[in-house]
Amino acid sequence: MVAADRPAAGGGTPSRDDTSARVGPSATVVRLRDRSVEALRDRSRRVRAIGGLAVQAGLAAALSWLVAHQLLQISQPVFAPISAVSTLAASVGQRLRRTVELIIGVAVGVLIGDLLILVIGTGWWQLGLMVVLAIMVALFLVGSAAVVIQAGATAVLIATLSPSVRDLEFPRFVDALIGGAVALLVTAVLLPLNPLRVLNRAARPALDLLAAQLDATVHALREGDVARARAALIELRRNSDEVNALIEATKGAREASTLSPVNWHHRHGPVGRYAHVAEPIDRSMRNSGTLIRRAVTLLEDREQVPESMPRAVAELAETVRLLKRQFAAGEEPLRAREQALRAVCAAGDAYREGVGFSGAVVIAQVRTTASDLMVGTGLTQETANRLVRRAFGELRPPGAARLR
Template sequence: MARDRRLPFLRRVTSRDGGGDLDGPRIAAAMDELRSRSRATLHDRMHRVRTAFGLALQAGLAAGLAYLVAHRLLGNPQPVFAPISAVGTLAASVGQRFRRTVELIIGVAVGVLVGDVLIYFLGTGAWQLALVVTSAILLTIFAGGSVAIVIQAAATAVLIVTLTPSTDNLEFPRFIDALIGGTVALVVTAVLLPLNPLRVINRAARPALDLLAEQLDMCAQALRNRDRDTAQRALFRLRENKEELAALSEAIEGAKETITISPARWHRRSELTHYAEAAEPIDRAMRNSGTLIRRSVTMIEDEEPIPEPMPDAVAHLAESVRLLRHEFAMGEEPQRAREHALRAVSEAGRAYTQGVGFSGSVVIAQVRTAASDLMVASGVDQEEANRLVRQSFGVNNQSPATPTPAPTAPPPG
């Protein structure tokens, strides 16, 4: 009987005329989606591992060397703080490690000072610990210390109060260990195991540029099919780009730091300058593309005319982003990326001449603006980029002198 009760859940649903399985295609589609998500998740995880692999090697080497220097060379029998300081320095935001080392040492000094003075007068115990931590935090805040200094001072004060009864002369080794750990971390990043700054940037740029290209492709498809839901999904996904942009900005700052302190990487300064200058226009292209997609959703909702060249313009914009990432990674002059950016503007000009509504005019303006951003990101001067965009747009010079993010009224025509 139990088996019979399970049959309704296992039985295939068939059509009334005895046809095939109706649930099969839906289940298969759901399973395909799950498999696709699993592959995407695994790909994302592996990308994060590859991105962090260099940092993991640096942290491991720095921790081992800091322990070795403090233990073998300086005779500290328990150099716990040296490897902790080394790892703490490397765990700081990339591009702020030198500053992190200075903050680490200042924070330790404050914590040692406050802890030692108060212990001398008050002794040790629970309420003394609370008072020492509070005092260390307030003192560093009053002195204008950063969050890192405040945390380090408080943590050091805790260690001084809790370990002083069982460990003699803790203060000086703690300070020396912090100095050793931070210094070793900088030596590892600058001399022993400096990361390739351009490779770091390429890996960080890939998710941001891939995200932008994919959502522009989705927008182009939505415009061709007048599919409002697809355009809306693209908009939602592009709005979640803060993590990708933050990773790119952090990678650029880290590359700047590496090239500043690492003699082995000084010869890459000119290449890095180009990448650093590309970060801001890429960020602008992201924001302007967000406006483009949002107005595409409105254009579909309002049933405005969508000339055939308009989806092509957005698709060329997506291809320009994709080629920009590829040519950056290959160390090539991004000529093909520039060509597709200008093709996007040319298609937008054709769409404009065929007639668009208010939201359509905004989409066209955003194609121009994003194309100009990509041209600047590729290394073209802003003034030259604007001139090339105007030239490619055509339309008898009826377009604005420079691309505008969102016109307040439909362009004349």
């Protein structure tokens, strides 16, 4: 045996394999525990987020069955609670539309089914033909997936159950109407959503993501860390879920403040101001992506980074955080607007200190993103652009002498 291969006497330093054998399993256990804790937290957040929807769905299903069975004397009102749950399962902000689609789809299915039964009777090929025609008519009239599904399903029920169940058409239509109406009643009156809470819950992840990646870009610019800037760009590009959730939330907030008498006062308050926030936030995400991408190129090309440039990006990140806080408080975001203009001032200082090609693009994107965020606070695009130009200051080529 070679001496170097023998273990050291007296309990010397263990080999790498020995260390891995002792440390590996414990590190694996720690990783598994962390993943389990994170998964548990994620599922808990999910339950808290949809807990209200579950209660709404349960109440709507019970009430729709009660109305159909007890008041209208429909013997088996199965489709009333199904329609109610289907309406509530739609994304918040689309429930009124889902109710209308539900009724249209059922009406199309009943009409096509009854007409064809009168002409060609019932059977396996008649069933197929009814479904095809019901779907084609639904697509022609509305084109919504919900209408198509309801039309096809209703045509199947009419074709298969009409021979054995008399007068199926009217109860089916009434069930759809009752279910949708009760679902809207639950949403608007009995258990209404708080539109401001809906907006805050959806805006928080999008704004947190944007602020975090702008912060990472600040550190990358100050430290010349290209890898960190690239990582920030990759993370910001994964924003589709956050933006889509915010778009749905703005629809939900508008719907809740329109349908629910409890929330009518919100229409001219915070919800009214923030109802159109999704689009400018989406634009600010995309423009920040361009900012970070050019920051990566700037660092790769070793361009000059004036001290004011990372400060401008840092002020922009603080604007996003301040906007989030004022969203949550239901305040008019005056401080966020002022903060955005501070970012533009710093960008103007950096431009006049002297920047390269990619640096000029970074500065331009600070201006554009600040304008987007100001539109998100409720300003018009023209007003935001005018304030940004004024805050940026004199436009002259970097390094050019001041004219007298």
